[in-house]
Amino acid sequence: MALHQISHHFSGTRERASLPQTVHCGVVGSGDLEVLLEPKALAGGIEVSICTPVTGFDHIWEIVLKRFLENGPLGNMQVSINDNNATPAVVALRIQQALQQAMPGETHHE
Amino acid sequence: MLKEHNWHQLKDDTAQRLNQLAPYFRDGKIIDAKDTVAVLEAVIRSFDRVNIEGNNQKQADFLSECLCQLDPQKIYGLHMVQSSVPLSSHLDLFEKGIAEKLDFAYAGPQDGRLAKLIQDGKIKLGAIHTYLELFSRYFVDLTPRVSLITAFEADKDGNLYTGFNTEDTPVITEATHFRQGIVIAQVNKIVDKVPRVDIPGDWVNAVIEAPRPFYVEPLFTRDPGLITDTHVLMAMMALKGIYAEYGVERINHGIGFFTAAIELLLPTYGEELGLKGKVCTHMVLNPHPTLIPAIESGWIQSVHCFGGELGMEKYVAERPDVFYIGQDGTLRSNRAFAQAAGHYALDMFIGGTLQIDKYGNSSTATASRVSGFGGAPNMGCDAKGRRHATQSWLKCGEEFNATQQQLIGDMPRGKRLVVQMQETFREKRQPAFVDKLDAWELAEKANLALPPVMVYADDVTHVLTEEGIAYLHRCEGLEQRMAAIRAVAGYTGIGLAADSAQTAQLREEGIVKTPEDLGIDRRRANRQMLAAKSIRDLVDWSGGLYNPPARFRNW
Amino acid sequence: MNDLRFLEASARVRASSLVDKGTFTELIGPADKRTSPHLPVLNEAVEFDDGIVTGIGLLGQHPAIVISQEGRFIGGAVGEVGGAKMVGALMLADELAAQTTDPARRPIVLIAFETGGVRLHEANAGLLAHAECMDMLQTLRGRVPVVAMIGSKIGCFGGMGFVAAATDVIVMSESGRLGLTGPEVIEQEMGRSEFDASDRALVFRTTGGKHKYIVGDCNYLIADSLEAFHQQAALIADLDWPQIEAMRRIGSEAKVRAQMALTQKISESAPSDARDVWAMAGNTAPQSLVDMDLETFLSNVKRLPVEEA
Numbered sequence: 001m002a003l004h005q006i007s008h009h010f011s012g013t014r015e016r017a018s019l020p021q022t023v024h025c026g027v028v029g030s031g032d033l034e035v036l037l038e039p040k041a042l043a044g045g046i047e048v049s050i051c052t053p054v055t056g057f058d059h060i061w062e063i064v065l066k067r068f069l070e071n072g073p074l075g076n077m078q079v080s081i082n083d084n085n086a087t088p089a090v091v092a093l094r095i096q097q098a099l100q101q102a103m104p105g106e107t108h109h110e
Numbered sequence: 111m112l113k114e115h116n117w118h119q120l121k122d123d124t125a126q127r128l129n130q131l132a133p134y135f136r137d138g139k140i141i142d143a144k145d146t147v148a149v150l151e152a153v154i155r156s157f158d159r160v161n162i163e164g165n166n167q168k169q170a171d172f173l174s175e176c177l178c179q180l181d182p183q184k185i186y187g188l189h190m191v192q193s194s195v196p197l198s199s200h201l202d203l204f205e206k207g208i209a210e211k212l213d214f215a216y217a218g219p220q221d222g223r224l225a226k227l228i229q230d231g232k233i234k235l236g237a238i239h240t241y242l243e244l245f246s247r248y249f250v251d252l253t254p255r256v257s258l259i260t261a262f263e264a265d266k267d268g269n270l271y272t273g274f275n276t277e278d279t280p281v282i283t284e285a286t287h288f289r290q291g292i293v294i295a296q297v298n299k300i301v302d303k304v305p306r307v308d309i310p311g312d313w314v315n316a317v318i319e320a321p322r323p324f325y326v327e328p329l330f331t332r333d334p335g336l337i338t339d340t341h342v343l344m345a346m347m348a349l350k351g352i353y354a355e356y357g358v359e360r361i362n363h364g365i366g367f368f369t370a371a372i373e374l375l376l377p378t379y380g381e382e383l384g385l386k387g388k389v390c391t392h393m394v395l396n397p398h399p400t401l402i403p404a405i406e407s408g409w410i411q412s413v414h415c416f417g418g419e420l421g422m423e424k425y426v427a428e429r430p431d432v433f434y435i436g437q438d439g440t441l442r443s444n445r446a447f448a449q450a451a452g453h454y455a456l457d458m459f460i461g462g463t464l465q466i467d468k469y470g471n472s473s474t475a476t477a478s479r480v481s482g483f484g485g486a487p488n489m490g491c492d493a494k495g496r497r498h499a500t501q502s503w504l505k506c507g508e509e510f511n512a513t514q515q516q517l518i519g520d521m522p523r524g525k526r527l528v529v530q531m532q533e534t535f536r537e538k539r540q541p542a543f544v545d546k547l548d549a550w551e552l553a554e555k556a557n558l559a560l561p562p563v564m565v566y567a568d569d570v571t572h573v574l575t576e577e578g579i580a581y582l583h584r585c586e587g588l589e590q591r592m593a594a595i596r597a598v599a600g601y602t603g604i605g606l607a608a609d610s611a612q613t614a615q616l617r618e619e620g621i622v623k624t625p626e627d628l629g630i631d632r633r634r635a636n637r638q639m640l641a642a643k644s645i646r647d648l649v650d651w652s653g654g655l656y657n658p659p660a661r662f663r664n665w
Numbered sequence: 666m667n668d669l670r671f672l673e674a675s676a677r678v679r680a681s682s683l684v685d686k687g688t689f690t691e692l693i694g695p696a697d698k699r700t701s702p703h704l705p706v707l708n709e710a711v712e713f714d715d716g717i718v719t720g721i722g723l724l725g726q727h728p729a730i731v732i733s734q735e736g737r738f739i740g741g742a743v744g745e746v747g748g749a750k751m752v753g754a755l756m757l758a759d760e761l762a763a764q765t766t767d768p769a770r771r772p773i774v775l776i777a778f779e780t781g782g783v784r785l786h787e788a789n790a791g792l793l794a795h796a797e798c799m800d801m802l803q804t805l806r807g808r809v810p811v812v813a814m815i816g817s818k819i820g821c822f823g824g825m826g827f828v829a830a831a832t833d834v835i836v837m838s839e840s841g842r843l844g845l846t847g848p849e850v851i852e853q854e855m856g857r858s859e860f861d862a863s864d865r866a867l868v869f870r871t872t873g874g875k876h877k878y879i880v881g882d883c884n885y886l887i888a889d890s891l892e893a894f895h896q897q898a899a900l901i902a903d904l905d906w907p908q909i910e911a912m913r914r915i916g917s918e919a920k921v922r923a924q925m926a927l928t929q930k931i932s933e934s935a936p937s938d939a940r941d942v943w944a945m946a947g948n949t950a951p952q953s954l955v956d957m958d959l960e961t962f963l964s965n966v967k968r969l970p971v972e973e974a
Contacts, residue, residue, distance in 0.1 A: 031537065
């Protein structure tokens, strides 16, 4: 047994601002997750890697990531997630919080 | 007229039983605890309908344990009629063959075992009721022959003091005594004079001082420390999108964390919205500790209680302008009256559930647990006999007109607000929105006549999730209602089937509102918003009057 | 942000709030992605900081090395990576101490404990980390004050209870708990009649801040706010050595003898509850201390004297 790894790549076809700074959000508590956003030159694209004990939910991950990252405001970033059984609603919340933190002028919020 | 007919057979039978009880009286109606089993054997006959006072809080636990000690060769086939069966001894009766039939309302922690016993044929199930429904049947076709009740104190004449936790005692005693039944009470203490007569002594046949105080469960205490940011977000949505929108004054809150969060947001977010004095002024509710900050801030004008809550005794006694209090200074609760009030006199029921189906029916049943209904359905429905009008009831009725007109033409009528709050996923990522309720599977497994539905879709007016509020009663027809449910069902299978154009249309029409539509800043939705963040804070708010049970202390 | 409870704060928020505003720099933070090598094979979720935040900031002119444990990640249990980060932070304090003789710039170590001790999934590495921490505390002895900050949900138990005991100063809030064997383990080993772990009032009056203050296991009992912990840290950073040394509960033969004498005295009185011990200290209505607010408590409470034998 080992932790399940999920990877995604969203190409830089859409107009997105570059992630200006590294951002971290969340704690890997039970039913929760952490999201790390790091600047990376990907021609506007986004790379996502997820590490989770949960299997069988890959399609839900994809839907959530598409909604908030692919259709989100920021690109040129590496998104790394450690998950511990979070519900899709919590995943969506933490990703939104991380993106909000990353936007210029936003104060740190945890 | 048949001259030969004996019209007082019940009375004769009772006299004969009481005759057998007589030798055990020590002083007045007092019987020694050691004689309890013998006394029960003297007054109970096989196939009797018997009530053990099992409320959802206080329990006649000693009498229940003694009943289990009867010889099943001598006494068997009892038909238990009681509101709750949360103690293992309640079900041991069936395992031992002393009892065989059950009519009840709520199973609490015994829900899994109850399902198994029904499935194994050890329990013949009459029906699962709501409290008010079962109490009503006590006066029709389920009157107990013998009732084993419980109180704090008794005197030798049998006068009972039920104190803080009166709960079901009056309704059980009235139904039993006035149909020639026998009433036996276990009490914590025999005293010379009770502080207040809650049950008159001549309705009670015998009193027993139990070897230990009766068991009470602190069922309504929610630790503010466990309220999450999502609970706060949903509570903000409820306050802005429902309480404020309709000006709801008279309310019952469910017992979960969602409503605890609402109670703790009244003095903060509610104040900010300018709602004080305009909403949530009258409540039918147990004395929830999380209500303390709202009461102390002057939000709440009155609270009538089903039962008490451990640790709230002193606080309630010191707030007689708000609670219903006896001359002795303690709370008078009464489940039957509170349920009736909840059914007829409230404008809104708001609470959590476990599962909601694609039509909006909701249930707390799972496939292997018969948990029962308790009292929620009596509040989570439209009271069809209601005739008095309030602002929120009328507004909700107007919005329901599209549907209502098809049955009553242009006649105006109000509607109760029934709000189901639920995160789209429960723990372990179980979806809260499902195609088909687990209740169907349970009905099949446990041979129930119907799937146990807590709140039917036609009664639900609002479904509130972290995604948004669906104003179901504003919809025209089932198709639109289902689309509104899909729009707030998030990433569940039901939610993923939502059509984005249709959802946009529903938002346009005000049938679905997201936090953004309501003008709620998600970043403010965190625990900082709570008026109390811990049990300790509640003690502070109460000026030291609230004395939480040991298990809730972290100091 | 600083009106936030210490009790509710995450390890990272606690770490940055203990030092002066805006001065905190995290070392080996999430972006370094030093996750546990042991958890993945057990299919257990990992965290980029392995549940321990380490970093440095300032308290006035004092460099403050901060270690902060996250109770929400595996109960704050210490494994190989998190343990190594703790040890590394203590080594950094040692290096910084060697660079100055100016008392105004003397480093200080602040450890915000929230842990049950060793992480059982990687017990050998975790235990070793405990030993290395204890070793480093000896190295820092007399040069860098090490302060335990205890006021988070899990409390400080297990092997880390020993580490906390070996620090120079212990600061607690009334919601903080300090002990060796956790309540659940005591119940499991000794039976429910001996110790009912579900009776939280019992648990807190046996391991909580107020009790530890009365028996002298903690030096300061303070309010449950990030600001109160920050202010207390700043105050301690400015103390001179004799004052710091005086606050140690153990660390010399005389101190150990005094502790043993106290233990002897308490056990001779055969207390059946912590309240009996409070009464021994001269508190005539011990139960009344439980619900007392901090200010009233501090001005009324009588503490057990730990007299040097």
